[in-house]
Amino acid sequence: MKKTLDDFFKYETETADVPSLCCIVHRNGTEIYRFCGGKEYDERKNLYYMYSLSKVFLSAAIMHGAENGLFSLSDPAYKFLPELKDIKVKKRNPDGTLEIKPAQNPVLISHLLTMTAGFDYNAQSPMIRKYIKDTEGKFETRSISLALSEQPLLFEPGERFYYGLCHDVLAALLEEASGMSFQDYLTKYFFVPLGIKNAYFKFSEDLRPKMAAQYILNTRTADFFAEHNNAFILGSEYQSGGAGLIANPDSVITFADMLACGGRAGSGERILKAETIDLMRQNRLTPRQMKDFCAQEPFFGYGYGYGVRTLQNPAAAGIKAPPGEFGWSGAAGSDISIDPDNAITVFYTHHLLSSALNVHKTVKNIVYGYLT
Secondary structure (H helix, E strand, O other), X not given: OHHHHHHHHHHHHHHOOOOOEEEEEEEOOEEEEEEEEOOOOOOOOOEEEOHHHHHHHHHHHHHHHHHOOOOOOOOEHHXXXXXXXXXXXXXXXXXXXEEEEEOOOOOEHHHHHOOOOOOOOOOOOHHHHHHHHHOOOOOOOOHHHHHHOOOOEOOOOOOOOOOOOHHHHHHHHHHHHHOOOHHHHHHHHHHHHHOOOOEEOOOOHHXXXXXXXXXXXXXXXXXXXXXXXXXXXXXXXXXXXXXXOEEOHHHHHHHHHHHHOOOEOXXXXXXXOHHHHHHHOOOOOOHXXXXXXXXXXXXXXXXXXXXXXXXXXXXXXXXXXXXXXXXXXXXXXXXXXXXXXXXXXXXEEOOEEOOOOOOHHHHHHHHHHHHO
């Protein structure tokens, strides 16, 4: 496995000129492979924007809150975020015209976890920009729920799947339910017992010198140019549950190991019940919602559980992993694959935005070709 992966990554960094990348593979919580390199790789700067991979952390935190009685997944979100009680929805009339009407159904916590609430992913909508301005750039985590409550949903809650800002709303909900910031909740219940010291949902300038260079690929010229910011960190106080995680690779795979190893830390301490993790990785979408979810190639063969993709049909997906492998990816190339049945975790990132390089499937298939 090592030589095959080494050869693949050397091609990526030397021939394809990917500036830097990092891949780590664990089994039973123990490292069995690591490659971190490239012309621009600097081991002293090993914090990465994880973007939407953040959703795995958020989803685990929500499942922890439910497991410990903070709320039920069937609770309406307005129980903790009252602004969502009288939310409106876009309705299409028989003549094809759109009308804004009160939603007939409440947004449930489960809708938010499964991306079936009806929120879009326009993080720069006029209402969000208004709240950023009104808060003088602070835009506290709760601000996302307040802003979205003033915009109509795309459809009735629970009706369809649409990849949106649901997980950012969940971070605000968790803060209200727990009385803690999202970062503090994760630190207390996950990061401290797991020994994670380099994972942050609140950006501060003192992190910047430790951050790996981030690039954008110009697909017309095949050139790379630097991009230092994460557009989904909407304010100085904002903690984005959907895209705000800044972490080093070891922190991410340590978190993933907990999910792959029955919810226990390496020390043996219980973080989540194994049954809770099994609930996360069951497909939660209806056949109609699956049509929305599977509209793009990377999701063929997958379903969507509580905040994570979950493998349903390995042959359709072209993946050698077993059914129930789960995880998610991020905009700059990050990906985490979690396999509780074999206690295997695979982390990869190349910190490259707008990337035409989709190597996650290849990496996983090399790993599983040797390990199973």
